[in-house]
Amino acid sequence: MTLPRVRALVVKELLAVLRDKKSRIMLVMPPLLQLTIFAFAATLEVKNVDLAVLDNDGGKAAAELTQRFTGAPYFKNVFSLQGMGEVAPALQNERAMAVLVIDQHFSRDVAAGRPARVQLLLDGRRSNTSQIVQGYAARIVEQYSRDLSDRYGLAEPPATLVARNWFNPNLEYLWFTVPNLIGMLSMVVGLIVTSLSVARERELGTFDQLLVTPLSPLEILAGKTIPAMVLGLAEGFLIVTVAITLFGIPFHGSLAVLAVSLFLFMLSVVGFGLFISSLCNTQQQAILGTFTFMIPASLLSGFATPVETMPQFLQVISLANPMRHFLVAVRGILLKAMPLSTVLETVWPLAVIAVATLALAGWFFRKGLE
């Protein structure tokens, strides 16, 4: 492997991407735009819930309880229903996410110190939301209960746990989403830069031109890997910078450790990209191939749903997914100041993935597609 030849390849590759204004913009704008939109969109938080109240009681306690719900920050639109007949339609056509049904004897029971009951009917179509709303409602009712116990001097129920969360005390959802998006968007850029560059050269005939020069397969591989790494790492750090400045995500760990894990991550992503492109003759195949890889890679990454809840065979498959390893590291470094030793324990599979995919890609480059 000679340095000048590889350097010529690297320079060419970088110029090919950076010289054209349109492709420069394509490299920077879409990821940042996606970061901003998806950071806010990809949330399992629940706000602005529509709540209907059917007050069959009409007493003072019922009004108080309703007032508690209206005053809570999660409920946006609290409206009342006039009779049992209105409950089902309100839920069915999604006018209300939940209906609070207050018993006829509610105020009387409360006043008499008898256990009073309220029903909460939830829309199970949005299963996650209804679980969370149920939690909100339980807290409101419990707090109301405690206030009543105080007021009437009743026996105290056990105290409530005070939530303590490390690393993200207020459970800011963005602190979870944004680090994940750092991984996902860097991966998209890394894949597009690599998988399309080879396919484009194949379509234009320049790849044949490369193969007849003295360049060895290893040099071609290096010449494709290094520029993609440069671009991918630059992109990754750009996204990290924006994430920290724009969204105020804490950065407790060390930049060097982040650099190490981002490097390994990009290397494995580039490996996958080159491997895909070594199998494709046209850009269309490359983009469909990339897409077909992206979907399972993001589903099995622990972004949308935790890896631990997946069936065993998918957990095994997900070990080959660079995102799965990197997301743990990036969240750890940003929020938990994960030290280098722990990061390496987490991300060493990335090195294995990178070596395997790059070796396969190099082999296919030379073997050609006949």
Next chain:
Amino acid sequence: MSDALVRAEGLVKRFGRAAPPALDGVTAEIGAGMVTGLVGPDGAGKTTLIRLMAGLLAPEEGGITVFGFDAARESDAVHERIGYMPQKFGLYEDLSVAENLRLYAEVRGLPAAERAAAFARLLGFTGLAPFTARLAGRLSGGMKQKLGLACAMIRRPQLLLLDEPSVGVDPLSRRELWRMVRELAEEGIGVVWSTAYLDEAEGCDRVLLLSEGRLLFSGPPAELTGRVRGRVVQVRGIAGGRRAVLRRALGKPGVLDGVIQGRHVRLVLGADAQPPVPQEIGAGPEAVVVPAPPRFEDAFVDVLGGGPGGVSVLAGRMEGKARSAAHVIEARGLTKTFGGFTAAREITFAIPQGEIFGLLGPNGAGKSTTFKMMCGLLTPSSGQALVDGVSLLEAPGLARARIGYMAQKFSLYGTLSVRQNLDFFSGVYGLTGARRKAAVDGMIETFALGPHLSASADILPLGFKQRLALACAVMHEPAVLFLDEPTSGVDPITRREFWTHINGMVEKGVTIMVTTHFMDEAEYCDRIALVFRGRVIAIGSPDDLKEGVRGEALPDPSLEDAFVALVERDGNGDGGKSAAPGEAA
């Protein structure tokens, strides 16, 4: 012409504000009952003009009427009456021959009652009847072309527009197509045939000659050819190198243009100029100058003001290669199969140093496959491809540093500037430091690339692209040069310049292997291998091949005549019946 089908008046069309106009003030007419040739190199504006006639583009200035309808505003009326075959033939490759025909019959509203008769007529006419069930994508170039033509004329249009119908088609199919088109013209249909092959112009009734968007000439081709009548000569009986003779002849005042034609040299003289004395240009004692019939290309070059001269600055800068008696390039029984299909079968030849060796054949015949095996881009299924005695496939980088390669369509990096392309190729060939700088500067000077250094390769004029591609291929001074269709579609001046450099390099001892489907280009070769349906059917010098078919019927055969005759003699009389599908990549 009072019965003109198409009238164009001062047509101007630009694509993009900064770009030079694709058509610049073209005024022309197309008549019924004749074949009108739309002739010119790539980028001359042929396709733009044909699309304007088909109502697919609107002119920026000027107007165009077809059958009296405004082609831009009343395009529906125009579409009812024309047949149009775009480049690449406009066929659905996933559909069979019959399905393509049926589709075009339906969209053109062919009455169901006439369908059977029309299909029978067209299938008979094109010889496609045995292949109705085959997918269009699996047809050979010639068959695709015939099917495209059949689809375009399914309802017997009054005007038939054919955009570069003969690209990539073998000479046999090309002749058949001409025969068909002639028949149509005799029936009163107006045919427009666009082509970059100047030899096709001579077969047209009228010609519109385009260059860089301007109409250079309009009229019968003989009228243009007439301007060089009596000024075309051939130097025959040359002893010694004809390339040197050509170079010296072009240096003489009064010689406007010259090309190599087999073992002869063909010259076009300026008005009132005397032909050079053969002995003064070193042609040997036996050499004589005889008058030759003028060709359309001679006239075109004359209109453009003559050829580029015969001295290659590039070759002048090169050091001579050490001579060796061994064969530089050798193919031994090369065979390549893709699945069940044999793209190349038992191909054998050997090329000595300092020879230009051509692989001649239509697209899909197997010449690209053979070429790629020689360069080490494809692994042969059996046999050996050797350069300097080693296979490039396994050869270390050192062996590959001895070759240069120039691909079809000039494989340059379009988004990189001229200088960046040069820097890149000098880098991958391992040139460093002062040598690299000298090589790059030398190429810039040789090819006069200076003014374009920071321009992207994509936006270069075609001629400069050709120069840059050659510069990138030879800047490391290779001993062997592989050229894949180097000058197809290029204007004649640029082509001459290109071959001047090649000739110069050959004189320095460089060995050249070239593929082409272009007969004129083949004339530059010392020897040619005719490739047809995956096999080499003949090898020899252009003159040997012509000589081999000379007879009563063909007293003075052209290379194309030789090709056709050899193919027929090979027992595969009809190219259209070839079982070969499109060449696999």
Next chain:
Amino acid sequence: MPPALRRLLAIMVKEGLQIVRDPSSILIGFILPVFLTLLSGFATNLDIKGVPIGLVLEDASPEAQSLAASFLATTAFKTRVGRDRREFAEDMVSGRVRGMVVIPQTFSRDLAQADESVPFQVIADGGEPNTATFVQNYAQGVWFAWMETRAREGGREFAMPVNLLPRTWFNEELLSLASLLPGGMAINLTLIGALLTALVVAREWERGTMEAMLATPVGRFEMLAGKIVPYFLLGMGALFICLWITLAVFGIPFRGSIPALMAVSAVFLLSALGLGLFISSAAKNQFVAAQSSILAAFLPAYFLSGYVFEPSGMPLPIRILSHAIAARYYVSCLKTLFLVGDEWSLLLPNMGGMAIIACVLLGLALKKTARRIA
């Protein structure tokens, strides 16, 4: 038959033949939907169980042991017991445990006198807020249950003055899959409608067949309709494949009717096809077409439709934006059809929303479909 209808039929037949013979149609039209449905069926599960936590037992009293046993007994947690909280601090960082329950030395003492505060601590890993909330809520549940049992054993009974009785309708067991899988069908139809059609039209430009067609009497309406009908049918085919997998493999209920599903899907497909045709009328090569349809169709359908993420939790500008995404209305219809039934009061307004988007997009596509090349 009028000529225009004949032309339309001929183009439809041609498209149909191409679908059957083109590998990328088969990939996007059949293989991806099956693959995606199966994958998301197995992989996307928001129902958390077996979360690894660490239990630090600093107090050896019987009470502490008893509470620890309660934590060990629940399947919601995979509990590892340690003696020192430092044992788990590192695991919290590496993510090997998602939370810590610390029962301190003072536990039994505080338990005896405390009624204002809980005598132990639960610390969750806030790095994954969803899991953290789950850990806190579940730990709370364990604590309450333990206290209740203790009180009952001690002969005391305490009751809350007000009790909340939650009940979930439509999806009684709150299976997240039952709401995720129907939504996933919207993603599949988006891919067929937008990505595949955009690619197909771009390919016609690249291969020059579009140019040949434009020079025939085919009108742009025929051109568009000739593409819409076959891909519409392909989309419907894929819909039923997904439906079958969802019902047969994953046992999700379907409480609506097939005609209602077809009606809703038809309107959605029209909008997706409109988007695909609009993209491809602007992008004449497959690369740009693929990139723009992923950007403009797939990603919004994934993120903004309510398929996984609830639009109501998003900031106002994004919520407004999500109303321009047809998939949003479709996801809502699909969930209702599967879990509720033919609830027309919900389906009709959503169909209206999709219809408006479809009209706009198809209109734009029709306007942009050139009768000319440039």
